[in-house]
Amino acid sequence: MRRVFLTLGALALCGGIAAAAVVGFGLYNVSARQGHLPGVEWVVHTAFKQSVRLRAPEAKEVPGDIGNADRIKLGALHFQGACAFCHSVPGQSRSATAQAMNPPPPHISEAVAKWEPQHMFWIVEQGVKMSGMPHWPADGRGDEIWSVVAYLNAVPDMTAQDQTALTGDGSGAARCSACHGEGGKSINSYVPRLDILTSDQITQALLQYRDGTRPSGIMQEAAAGLTDAQIDRIAGRYGAAQAVSDQAADKTQTDHAGAGLAMRGTDAVPACTQCHGPGRAADAPIAPVLAGQSQAYMESQLKLWRDGHRGGGVRANLMAKAAQDLSDAEIAAVAEWFAGLDHAADAQ
Numbered sequence: 001m002r003r004v005f006l007t008l009g010a011l012a013l014c015g016g017i018a019a020a021a022v023v024g025f026g027l028y029n030v031s032a033r034q035g036h037l038p039g040v041e042w043v044v045h046t047a048f049k050q051s052v053r054l055r056a057p058e059a060k061e062v063p064g065d066i067g068n069a070d071r072i073k074l075g076a077l078h079f080q081g082a083c084a085f086c087h088s089v090p091g092q093s094r095s096a097t098a099q100a101m102n103p104p105p106p107h108i109s110e111a112v113a114k115w116e117p118q119h120m121f122w123i124v125e126q127g128v129k130m131s132g133m134p135h136w137p138a139d140g141r142g143d144e145i146w147s148v149v150a151y152l153n154a155v156p157d158m159t160a161q162d163q164t165a166l167t168g169d170g171s172g173a174a175r176c177s178a179c180h181g182e183g184g185k186s187i188n189s190y191v192p193r194l195d196i197l198t199s200d201q202i203t204q205a206l207l208q209y210r211d212g213t214r215p216s217g218i219m220q221e222a223a224a225g226l227t228d229a230q231i232d233r234i235a236g237r238y239g240a241a242q243a244v245s246d247q248a249a250d251k252t253q254t255d256h257a258g259a260g261l262a263m264r265g266t267d268a269v270p271a272c273t274q275c276h277g278p279g280r281a282a283d284a285p286i287a288p289v290l291a292g293q294s295q296a297y298m299e300s301q302l303k304l305w306r307d308g309h310r311g312g313g314v315r316a317n318l319m320a321k322a323a324q325d326l327s328d329a330e331i332a333a334v335a336e337w338f339a340g341l342d343h344a345a346d347a348q
């Protein structure tokens, strides 16, 4: 018995020395031109597939608005800047350089063919180790990942014309106005409008996206390359020097489910209008104006604050307190109430 153990020990030692030699003397060829040894490819790919199936969320987690046209468009515009240089888009072929990766990123039409939405969610959130497939760059932003998955889910039925209708002919990152609309008056219900913010609020948001303290995989991508001078210029272009005076709360809106919380608050939650208006003096913009803002955007931000993922400026702790006790239903109601208010900028 003792001899068996000694032999096994000696073999293990030789194996260890051989492995160290292969690594230490550079004998293992890392060239991307070399395929894997026979069988390794199968092992790696099977491990990938099974790992995704084991860890992906359940099918019931897929949001009901996965087929929403605005959500698909937002996903498509992000994909264009962040993913298309590896996976291409429907109707176009992959670049020669992308195809020279090992493993090569599949064309997006092939990539989505074998997966359900919940699997794609996991792949986009987590990435794939040792393959070049990146993970989502921001934590706690499942809402954004679902927008990308909304697009991936629509890819199998898409023609080259459908793709052009979503993102235009150009390649590379989408322009600010492709998502936020001309003049920042967003036409996409999943994207915030910028025309109701002040220049200072826009500058603050862009600086925080750029340094990652306000987590958003979509806006971190859009802001990463901006210089301070560009940020100043953009903030001046979209934002107002002073908060645009908003109208008093529309009287017809007072029987809405969100109105009580917004205008009076509860024992646990302060009245939102105290800080956000309507009715707050325009020259004291303590917090961004919300009248007419995108409902989906406000909902996502309130959940981020409540769950501790939003980050934000010097006054962000005020908002974290205001949001900490809100239920999903209260968030939906109050966001719908603010979104339904007219903003003075709309009347111009």
Ligand code: HEC
Binding pocket: 048, 079, 082, 083, 084, 086, 087, 101, 103, 104, 105, 106, 111, 112, 114, 120, 123, 124, 128, 131, 132, 133, 134, 148, 152
């Ligand atoms: C630098 C190149 C690169 C970028 C950028 C990239 N991917 Fe990938 N992706 C890959 C590679 C390589 C694989 C294959 C992984 C494997 O098979 O092991 C992959 C796999 C995938 C898959 C699974 C397909 C399959 O079955 O192999 C999906 C879905 C996907 N990527 C979506 C995306 C999305 C969405 C983005 C943008 C947020 C993105 N990728 C960005 C390289 C990239």
Ligand code: HEC
Binding pocket: 074, 077, 078, 174, 175, 176, 177, 178, 179, 180, 190, 191, 192, 193, 194, 197, 201, 202, 203, 205, 206, 215, 216, 218, 219, 222, 223, 234, 288, 297, 300
């Ligand atoms: C692919 C679509 C897309 C592009 C391109 C894009 N944005 Fe955004 N933007 C969004 C989304 C979605 C959000 C909400 C992000 C979040 O949840 O924090 C956002 C948020 C913002 C905000 C914060 C608004 C607020 O109320 O706090 C500002 C400011 C902004 N974007 C400015 C810009 C500028 C300037 C550019 C161009 C350099 C740009 N965006 C490009 C989609 C986009």
Ligand code: HEC
Binding pocket: 192, 261, 262, 269, 270, 271, 272, 273, 274, 275, 276, 286, 287, 288, 290, 297, 298, 299, 301, 302, 311, 312, 313, 314, 315, 316, 318, 319, 322, 323, 334, 335
């Ligand atoms: C004590 C003041 C205060 C109260 C009360 C308050 N907020 Fe805020 N809110 C803020 C501040 C300050 C910010 C901006 C934080 C930042 O810059 O990071 C903000 C930001 C927001 C934003 C993001 C706006 C954008 O453009 O990104 C939303 C949405 C929001 N609040 C909703 C609400 C709702 C709904 C309520 C009521 C339940 C509420 N707030 C109550 C101070 C307040």
